[in-house]
Amino acid sequence: MERTLSIIKPDGVAKNVIGDVIKRFETNGIKIAAIKMIHLTKTQAQGFYAVHKDRPFFDSLTDFMTSGPIVVMILEGDDVIAKNRELMGATNFKEAAEGTIRKAYATDIEKNVVHGSDAPETAAFEIGYFFNDLEIQKR
Ligand code: IDP
Numbered sequence: 283m284e285r286t287l288s289i290i291k292p293d294g295v296a297k298n299v300i301g302d303v304i305k306r307f308e309t310n311g312i313k314i315a316a317i318k319m320i321h322l323t324k325t326q327a328q329g330f331y332a333v334h335k336d337r338p339f340f341d342s343l344t345d346f347m348t349s350g351p352i353v354v355m356i357l358e359g360d361d362v363i364a365k366n367r368e369l370m371g372a373t374n375f376k377e378a379a380e381g382t383i384r385k386a387y388a389t390d391i392e393k394n395v396v397h398g399s400d401a402p403e404t405a406a407f408e409i410g411y412f413f414n415d416l417e418i419q420k421r
């Protein structure tokens with residue numbers, strides 16, 4: 283059993299696809315262990331994406347992530363980090379496989395609808411960034 287952090291980014295919320303994204307998780311056997319909608323400040327977005335602070339797209343990415351509300355979730359299941367990345371599709375929507383979330387809804391390499399942790403260490407950091415113990419369902 284593994285956990286990962288998923289975010290429906292501001293473009294996904296604006297496109298009214300929260301339900302579709304969650305449906306894809308549920309139909310693939312993934313459980314939701316925590317969920318909330320928030321609107322990040324610039325400082326909070328910069329903290330979340332600190333690993334990308336030296337990339338040329340950092341300022342634009344953190345502006346985008348503060349442009350509207352997001353839905354933050356903890357997903358739970360066997361191999362869920364990799365499974366979520368598979369359901370999301372490639373970072374660049376032009377390279378995203380048929381049937382993936384990004385293929386369906388992304389319009390831009392930046393505005394790509396969803397975030398998913400990429401490893402156990404990043405999942406642990408990202409889950410702790412958004413959720414405290416009381417907000418996480420224990421099974
Ligand atoms: P990931 O979200 O698929 O893990 P990362 O490389 O971790 O991709 O990048 C984080 C986010 O930064 C991406 O989801 C996307 O929103 C944005 N991003 C990544 N590469 C670029 C780029 O070349 N130009 C603009 N934005 C980018």
Ligand code: MG
Pocket residue numbers: 398400
């Ligand atoms: Mg990433």
